[in-house]
Amino acid sequence: MASIKIDQVQKAFGKVIAVDHLNLEIKDGEFFTFLGPSGCGKTTTLRMIAGFYYPTKGIIRFGDKDMTRVPPEKRNTGMVFQNYALFPHMTVFENVAFGLRVRKMAANEVKTRVQDVLRKVRLGKYSDRQVSQLSGGQQQRVALARALVIEPEILLLDEPLSNLDAKLRDEMRSEILRLQKEYKITTIYVTHDQAEALSMSDRIAVFNFGVCHQVGTPSEIYNQPANDFVASFIGEINLLEVNDYKVEQNHVSVSAQVGPEPEKLIVHNHPFNFNPDLAGNLSLSIRPEAIKILDKQTDETNVLKGKIEKVEFLGAVINLTVNVAGQLLQANLLNNRLQQLKSGADVWVQLPEDQIRIIPMVSGDAP
Numbered sequence: 001m002a003s004i005k006i007d008q009v010q011k012a013f014g015k016v017i018a019v020d021h022l023n024l025e026i027k028d029g030e031f032f033t034f035l036g037p038s039g040c041g042k043t044t045t046l047r048m049i050a051g052f053y054y055p056t057k058g059i060i061r062f063g064d065k066d067m068t069r070v071p072p073e074k075r076n077t078g079m080v081f082q083n084y085a086l087f088p089h090m091t092v093f094e095n096v097a098f099g100l101r102v103r104k105m106a107a108n109e110v111k112t113r114v115q116d117v118l119r120k121v122r123l124g125k126y127s128d129r130q131v132s133q134l135s136g137g138q139q140q141r142v143a144l145a146r147a148l149v150i151e152p153e154i155l156l157l158d159e160p161l162s163n164l165d166a167k168l169r170d171e172m173r174s175e176i177l178r179l180q181k182e183y184k185i186t187t188i189y190v191t192h193d194q195a196e197a198l199s200m201s202d203r204i205a206v207f208n209f210g211v212c213h214q215v216g217t218p219s220e221i222y223n224q225p226a227n228d229f230v231a232s233f234i235g236e237i238n239l240l241e242v243n244d245y246k247v248e249q250n251h252v253s254v255s256a257q258v259g260p261e262p263e264k265l266i267v268h269n270h271p272f273n274f275n276p277d278l279a280g281n282l283s284l285s286i287r288p289e290a291i292k293i294l295d296k297q298t299d300e301t302n303v304l305k306g307k308i309e310k311v312e313f314l315g316a317v318i319n320l321t322v323n324v325a326g327q328l329l330q331a332n333l334l335n336n337r338l339q340q341l342k343s344g345a346d347v348w349v350q351l352p353e354d355q356i357r358i359i360p361m362v363s364g365d366a367p
């Protein structure tokens with residue numbers, strides 16, 4: 001096992017800065033995910049950890065050891081590629097044994113190790129099959145076995161499930177987590193699938209345009225997003241432009257743009273410190289499931305009058321689009337009051353004081 005420290009790392013390909021100012025610490029035995037849209041620098045970072053690319057600037061350490069310019073074969077990392085990169089006309093056994101033979105391991109030890117890892121990935125009976133005769137899920141297991149058989153300190157997985165159908169993906173997620181816990185191996189998982197990242201990871205780093213925007217547990221990333229990019233990339237979010245705010249004794253009074261008019265809203269229990277330098281570049285955010293829909297006017301705080309514009313019935317959940325003074329807000333409700341939710345009906349939308357987050361807006365900052 002090993003911890004990984006990425007210190008002020010940059011990777012440039014000519015004029016393209018694929019990764020910039022990256023600082024990350026991945027703990028021993030952690031399941032850590034790089035999440036972000038296509039082209040954001042996830043794979044480049046993974047490849048720098050594997051040694052396939054060297055950083056333009058900065059340092060990468062495994063434990064206390066400087067690994068920045070150590071070639072891949074001297075790193076003791078196992079990698080699973082998106083396309084598996086298996087040898088199709090070799091048997092399962094030979095594919096998995098390949099890395100051990102390169103390391104000139106004795107034949108009897110190769111046999112023991114390969115059989116052992118094939119049992120662990122539940123392919124014990126497929127040892128003599130050609131890889132081209134296996135299903136996608138089985139090929140994925142061979143790729144995992146091949147990475148694990150060298151007993152790496154670090155397992156690197158680059159979108160390993162993207163070629164599988166939804167059901168197999170679910171199955172393989174559990175399988176990867178089971179193996180990761182069994183081997184207690186530090187694992188970095190690259191994906192652009194937020195559900196995969198939220199459900200599998202101990203912690204997640206969210207990337208965009210080569211920059212890491214936030215590192216946190218799935219709950220921190222979802223409930224306390226660092227900015228509007230993170231908030232919108234992970235789940236649905238309602239964002240209202242903040243015109244002004246005032247920190248009072250036990251709450252924050254915010255003036256937010258709802259349609260053409262500013263509305264005074266109250267925010268309570270806010271986890272972040274307010275920074276006056278960010279005023280004018282802030283957004284009030286609230287998740288659709290945090291919004292309450294009332295059928296009567298009340299004198300409670302943060303209640304706005306609106307009209308239901310769309311009702312989407314999804315079974316357990318109902319998605320509502322509500323028009324508040326021309327501003328469309330998304331609300332998710334549990335399915336227990338369908339009869340009252342008709343398109344065109346007047347409703348009162350409550351933004352609960354403790355469910356609102358004020359976050360910096362960075363989405364306009366694309367290079």
Ligand SMILES: Nc1ncnc2c1ncn2[C@@H]1O[C@H](COP(=O)(O)OP(=O)(O)OP(=O)(O)O)[C@@H](O)[C@H]1O
Nearest residue numbers: 013016017018037038039040041042043044045192
């Ligand atoms: N070998 C290369 N030469 C030039 N540019 C590159 C190279 N590899 C990556 N890039 C550029 O660096 C940026 C980051 O690419 P990277 O592959 O790391 O993104 P990614 O987040 O893994 O995307 P995807 O999910 O599509 O694989 C992109 O703009 C990409 O075009």
